[in-house]
Amino acid sequence: MKTSIKASIVLLFFILPHLNFWAQQQIDLHDEKPNVIFILTDDQRFDALGYTGNKLISTPEMDKLAKEGTFFSQAAVTTPICAASRASILTGLYERSHNYNFSTKKIRDAYMQTSYPKILKNNGYYTAFYGKYGVRYNGLDEQFNEFESYDRNAKYPDKRGYYYKTLGKDTVHLTRYTGQKALDFINSKNSLRPFCLSLSFSAPHAHDSAEDQYFWQEESDKLLQNKNVPSAKLKDDQYFNAQPNFVKSGFNRLRWSWRYNTPQKYQHSVKGYYRMISGIDREITKIRKALKKKGLHKNTVIIVMGDNGYFLGERQLAGKWLLYDNSIRVPLIIYDPRIKKQKDSEEPALNIDIAPTILSLAGITPPKEYHGNSLMPIIKNPNNKLERDTILFEHLWEFEHIPPSEGVRTKEWKYIRYINDMSLEELYNLNSDPQEINNLAKAPQYRSILEKLRKKCNALIHEKTDPYFxxxxxxxxxxxxxxxxxxxxxxxxxxxxxxxxxxxxxxxxxxxxxxxxxxxxxxxxxxxxxxxxxxxxxxxxxxxxxxxxxxxxxxxxxxxxxxxxxxxxxxxxxxx
CATH class of the missing domain: 2.60.40.10 (Immunoglobulins)
Incomplete structure (x- = not known):
């Protein structure tokens, strides 16, 4: 008996340290920082997914993520164009501050020192990027442990612009290529070190140099094959004629002539646009399956967002750039598998909220310079509010074919003005006029509201302006x-x-x-x-x-x- 007790004591002497180790491992696993996959689509407007009630598009995986996660129904971008919007996503800043757009040679390095991937990398995250970076910056190696930046190849004015990447011996669509890079990354993860994978799909952006404009994968051919897409809203001449002359003669109209000015073009383009989004959805399905197979699905937060909105022929316009809701509103889904029974939110989430949200997921306090806010308090408790009663929107790129504009939006009102002729103002009551048809800017009974929103616009511009500006x-x-x-x-x-x-x-x-x-x-x-x-x-x-x-x-x-x-x-x- 004594021998047995002695033996047990000796056994415990050897086992206890190991029990302590495994107990510590369980604590570490429980408290470990989540992985993050941020998926950015190019030109996906707010209602271009099935979850919003769109019966034409096939997006089962995005819909599933929205159902299981938090869908921000009023999400928008602060600048409706890819270059400036992507800079805002990376830096958490308004364009008024980072001052980056297509005409600038590169973004100021000081802002990229506080970009979310740089901060994550400096704080122990393994960071990766694949797809369209969209911002002129030479320091991607400072932001990402591994990366490849690519977009449509403009030198090919046909489908080769989207099919120039190869996997093995096959030339594949960029959507498939980006999806495979994500799968390869996930399958290579053997460490407990948390990661942030940023994916930027080029779809569903049109290939502007091509006559056909839209190129989708063969798997999407059957989608909408026997469907007739309903006509665009606000398609009558009166809505086009209400625009200022520089809009009527600008790129919004030119690209409408490329994509929508005949019934045949309209059907081809809208179907092509939806089919390309469905291609992204299939890759998200594969990504989620790979996470589950790897045992990473319970601790990987997935964020899906569009970089700007899009006109599908409304007002006889195409593209984005203008400050109507078609152009600024985007889908935003945040799925955190650690939080049960997430609920949707009507809070006005913005692209500048992505950086602070990702950093807060990693347990990092966002820089005080950020203009955006973390959305995690809302995801954890939908009763929380952003306390953001008025939002500034702006498109500052000086280009003769796209008029720069700025304005503000509240829950009830939207105010828009054109920067190079600020006498051209628009005022809409979003409650009674959600399609932004009846311009009330010159109506005497709304003068006090107009003046209030003008002042608020000026105040926000002053607040968000960088000293360099x-x-x-x-x-x-x-x-x-x-x-x-x-x-x-x-x-x-x-x-x-x-x-x-x-x-x-x-x-x-x-x-x-x-x-x-x-x-x-x-x-x-x-x-x-x-x-x-x-x-x-x-x-x-x-x-x-x-x-x-x-x-x-x-x-x-x-x-x-x-x-x-x-x-x-x-x-x-x-x-x-």
């Missing part, structure tokens, strides 16, 4: 000769580190015009000049006794522009 200061005008004065305009950059490469001056005959960014006497356009004054050969003649108003904005060596300066009044004395 500040307009020039120390404005001065030297009049060379009267009564027909030849003004020479002088200014200084507000930021001493701002390396001016060009400028734009507006000269107006009234305070109203200069406030609306209308240079009715002179709009210099963007002039490539590093000097902080307009030389004498830039002549504008001002009459003696007149009162005039001017302001200026400048561009730096990366083609990032500042705000306009405050306007300055020019008062010429009467001749004696």
């Amino acid at each position: 500040d307009g020039p200061k120390s404005l001065q005008v030297v009049i060379q000769k009267a009564p027909q004065g030849i003004p020479e305009f002088h200014w200084q950059p507000a930021n001493k580190n701002f390396q001016q490469t060009s400028y734009q001056i507006l000269l107006a005959s009234s305070k109203e015009n200069i406030n609306d960014n209308i240079g009715d006497l002179w709009n210099s356009g963007q002039v490539n000049e590093e000097k902080h004054y307009v030389p004498k050969n830039g002549r504008i003649y001002l009459k003696d006794g007149g009162t005039y108003f001017w302001k200026v904005r400048i561009w730096d060596n990366k083609n990032r522009f500042s705000k306009y300066s405050e306007y300055q009044t020019i008062q010429l004395n009467n001749s004696k």
Whole structure:
């Protein structure tokens, strides 16, 4: 008996450390940080999935994720274009702050130092990226342990633009290629180290250089084969004619002529758009099966989002860019398998919320510079609120075929104005007019609401503006000769580190015009000049006794522009 007790004591002596080890392992596994898979689609609008009631599209896996997770029914992007939106997703910042779009040479490195993948990597996560990165930046190796950045190949004006990637000996659709890269990544995971895999599909973006525009996988051929897609909403001429001339003659209309201007094109394009989304859905199914097979499904959060909305022929328009809901609203699904009975939310989630949400999932406090908020409190408790009563939206890219615009949205109202002519305003009551048809901006009974939203828009712009974006200061005008004065305009950059490469001056005959960014006497356009004054050969003649108003904005060596300066009044004395 004594021998047995002694033997037991010896056995426990050897077993206890191991029991402690396994107990610790159980604690670690219970408390381990989740894996995150962030899936971004290109041009998927808010209602382009079955979960929203769309009977035409086939998205069973996205629908399942939405049912099991949290679907944000009012989700939107702050800028409805892929480059700026993707920069906002990475940095948690408004375009007004990161100031990145298609015309800028690259995003400012300081903002990418606080991008969500960089912070995750620095805090022990294994990070990976595959697909369309969409932002000019040379430091992907600082953000990701492994990555491959690619998009449609524009040199092929046909289906090869989407079928130029190979797996083995086969040339495959980019959707299949991206999905396989995700599967290979998941199947290679043998470590308890948490990971964040960011996937950016090029679909369902049209292939602009191709006559057919949309190219889908063979598996999608049968979808909608015997269906007739209903006509676009707001397709009548009156809705197109209500647009400003620069919209009617711009890229929104041009691309409508590529995709929707005949019944045949319309059927082909809408079906093609939906079929390409279905291709992504099939890859998500494979990804979820791979997670389950690998035993990772119970601790991997999946986020699905579109990078911007999309016009499917509404108002006889195509593309995105404008600030109507077609263009800014997107699907957003967050599925956390650790949280049971997730509920949908009507909170106004934004693309700038993705970075802080992913960081909070990893147990990391988001940088205080972020404009977005973590959505996890809402996912954990749907009674929580974002306390975001008014949202700023903006499209700042200066391009002659796409008018820059800005505005705000509340639960009830939306206010829109065009930056290069702010006298063109739109006001919609979203409760009574969700399709944004009846512009109330000039209705006297809504003037107080209009003025309130104008002020709120200005306040949010000021709040979200980065110091680099500040307009020039120390404005001065030297009049060379009267009564027909030849003004020479002088200014200084507000930021001493701002390396001016060009400028734009507006000269107006009234305070109203200069406030609306209308240079009715002179709009210099963007002039490539590093000097902080307009030389004498830039002549504008001002009459003696007149009162005039001017302001200026400048561009730096990366083609990032500042705000306009405050306007300055020019008062010429009467001749004696």
